[in-house]
Amino acid sequence: MIDAINVRKDFPILSATVHGKPLIYLDNAATTQKPECVIQTIDELYRTSNANIHRGVHFLSEQCTQKYETARETVRKFINAEKTSEIVFTAGTTSSINLVAASFGERFVASGDEIIISEMEHHSNIVSWQLLCERKGARLKVIPFDDNGILLINLLDSLITERTKIIAVTHASNVLGTINPVKEIIAKAHSHNIPVLIDGAQAAPHGNVDVRDLDCDFYAFSGHKIYAPTGIGVLYGKEKLLEQMPPYQGGGDMISTVTFDKTTYAQLPLKFEAGTQNFIDAIALGSAIDYINKTGRQNIVEYEQKLLGYATQKLSEIDGLKIYGKADQKVAIVSFLLNDIHHLDTGMILDKTGIAVRTGTLCTEPLLSHFNIRGLVRASFSFYNTFDEIDILCENLKKISLMFK
Amino acid sequence: MTITQIQEQIIEEFSAFTDWMDKYEYLIELGKNLPVIDEKSKTEQHLIKGCQSRVWIDAEYIDGKIIYKADSDAIITKGIISLLISVMSGQEPNEIINADLFFIDKIGLHENLSPTRANGLLAMIKQMKLYALAFESVQKK
Numbered sequence: 001m002i003d004a005i006n007v008r009k010d011f012p013i014l015s016a017t018v019h020g021k022p023l024i025y026l027d028n029a030a031t032t033q034k035p036e037c038v039i040q041t042i043d044e045l046y047r048t049s050n051a052n053i054h055r056g057v058h059f060l061s062e063q064c065t066q067k068y069e070t071a072r073e074t075v076r077k078f079i080n081a082e083k084t085s086e087i088v089f090t091a092g093t094t095s096s097i098n099l100v101a102a103s104f105g106e107r108f109v110a111s112g113d114e115i116i117i118s119e120m121e122h123h124s125n126i127v128s129w130q131l132l133c134e135r136k137g138a139r140l141k142v143i144p145f146d147d148n149g150i151l152l153i154n155l156l157d158s159l160i161t162e163r164t165k166i167i168a169v170t171h172a173s174n175v176l177g178t179i180n181p182v183k184e185i186i187a188k189a190h191s192h193n194i195p196v197l198i199d200g201a202q203a204a205p206h207g208n209v210d211v212r213d214l215d216c217d218f219y220a221f222s223g224h225k226i227y228a229p230t231g232i233g234v235l236y237g238k239e240k241l242l243e244q245m246p247p248y249q250g251g252g253d254m255i256s257t258v259t260f261d262k263t264t265y266a267q268l269p270l271k272f273e274a275g276t277q278n279f280i281d282a283i284a285l286g287s288a289i290d291y292i293n294k295t296g297r298q299n300i301v302e303y304e305q306k307l308l309g310y311a312t313q314k315l316s317e318i319d320g321l322k323i324y325g326k327a328d329q330k331v332a333i334v335s336f337l338l339n340d341i342h343h344l345d346t347g348m349i350l351d352k353t354g355i356a357v358r359t360g361t362l363c364t365e366p367l368l369s370h371f372n373i374r375g376l377v378r379a380s381f382s383f384y385n386t387f388d389e390i391d392i393l394c395e396n397l398k399k400i401s402l403m404f405k
Numbered sequence: 406m407t408i409t410q411i412q413e414q415i416i417e418e419f420s421a422f423t424d425w426m427d428k429y430e431y432l433i434e435l436g437k438n439l440p441v442i443d444e445k446s447k448t449e450q451h452l453i454k455g456c457q458s459r460v461w462i463d464a465e466y467i468d469g470k471i472i473y474k475a476d477s478d479a480i481i482t483k484g485i486i487s488l489l490i491s492v493m494s495g496q497e498p499n500e501i502i503n504a505d506l507f508f509i510d511k512i513g514l515h516e517n518l519s520p521t522r523a524n525g526l527l528a529m530i531k532q533m534k535l536y537a538l539a540f541e542s543v544q545k546k
Contacts, residue, residue, distance in 0.1 A: 019425065341480075342458055342478055342479035342480065342482075344458045344479045344481070344482065345480050348429070348481055349426075349429055349481075352425040352426065359457070360457055374459075374478070375457075403426075403429070403430055403433060404433065404480065
């Protein structure tokens with residue numbers, strides 16, 4: 001079992017005070033805080049090892065290249081991919097999805113084709129496909145969810161047609177917390193020879209991800225949500241598909257040879273890594289994964305599930321508080337509204353008590369439309385949060401409730 | 406009272422609050438007491454872009470003075486608008502256009518609001534001043 005009090009010592013920012021109160025950071029679904037080892041990795045790299053990777057013949061370049069490729073191997077193991085050639089470094093989940101929408105879409109999607117997403121997608125996993133649909137004259141179809149926030153995957157059969165070219169769904173909802181039965185969705189899609197992209201932004205921080213067990217064709221996630229720096233992310237893609245897809249962006253590092261007549265491209269994964277890569281943060285992502293592995297992914301899951309259970313129970317006890325997202329299988333995210341108090345009002349006052357939550361549309365306007373609301377307050381937890389912090393959140397919510405009476 | 410005098414009065418009132426909870430309680434109170442505006446005025450045209458909450462501002466020009474009416478779906482935002490209205494409503498266009506709204510900074514609203522929300526506040530002020538510019542140009546004709 002995780003000892004959060006001890007774990008917190010690894011995260012310098014968690015001892016901060018805001019507005020004179022100890023910081024209670026419950027905005028982990030937006031971004032996680034960074035442990036000392038990740039901060040040190042970045043600091044040391046710039047002080048001792050910084051040099052552009054791959055093409056350099058000098059000592060520092062080769063050393064940096066090696067660290068970058070070691071990080072790729074660390075990521076491969078983290079999601080249990082078969083080969084490092086299937087691990088593409090990107091800027092984050094959004095750029096991973098855009099890469100697939102642009103490149104896979106260019107190769108495989110034509111006018112009249114269909115793409116299936118779900119009603120609970122983050123805007124990143126909606127708009128990227130809408131742009132593709134507009135470019136190609138394709139059509140977007142949507143798997144709905146019920147009022148508990150559970151996907152109605154029994155409707156998938158009726159949505160799939162022979163024009164369906166790809167299905168893109170989130171592993172876990174950034175608002176409802178729902179963990180979707182993606183393995184089942186993938187199996188069904190594959191029975192129709194349709195590839196599946198999984199948005200893993202909210203699942204990667206909270207549990208084991210095994211792309212071979214899932215058998216997904218693409219898996220996208222962000223470094224900054226798993227204790228690594230911002231600006232680095234991962235796209236996993238099956239080699240067979242990545243090979244068939246055209247390059248997304250052109251530039252240095254992604255080429256084999258260039259002439260004005262004809263350019264040939266580099267092997268995977270470099271074909272999709274044009275220009276100078278964010279190698280410092282990729283290496284720091286490796287450090288973050290090492291830290292997670294050291295803490296123990298199963299320990300993290302068990303502790304966060306306890307936090308989620310406790311938070312759900314305590315928040316439910318508050319008069320007039322309504323939780324959105326009541327699936328049995330959830331990651332540690334609780335979104336709610338307090339009476340008819342505007343989400344912004346709740347968030348602004350919580351801020352003054354030292355509590356960081358997210359408010360607003362949470363980048364999921366279609367999801368909010370399902371409930372006919374304009375915004376939510378979201379508390380999202382990490383293994384460095386404590387049960388005491390949940391108590392303080394609840395006490396303050398009760399006070400806020402009285403302030404608005 | 407002039408715009409400057411009203412602002413000084415607000416600063417005086419806020420100086421009594423020792424912590425943010427008191428300030429917010431007061432803003433909530435002001436928000437609740439802001440006269441409701443006609444639902445018909447809550448149109449896209451009166452909606453201010455750049456706010457996390459929705460804000461509508463309408464204005465009338467009566468006897469050389471501008472009367473503002475506003476609403477928001479968030480109460481604290483409404484409280485802030487209420488302060489803006491008490492400072493600017495009933496003043497002449499020229500006074501409003503040239504107003505230096507120093508009270509916002511003095512009562513800690515500007516420095517304590519995040520950039521996105523501060524933009525909302527700035528957008529509200531900009532909209533109010535735009536009304537003044539429009540009415541002033543009508544007046545000149």
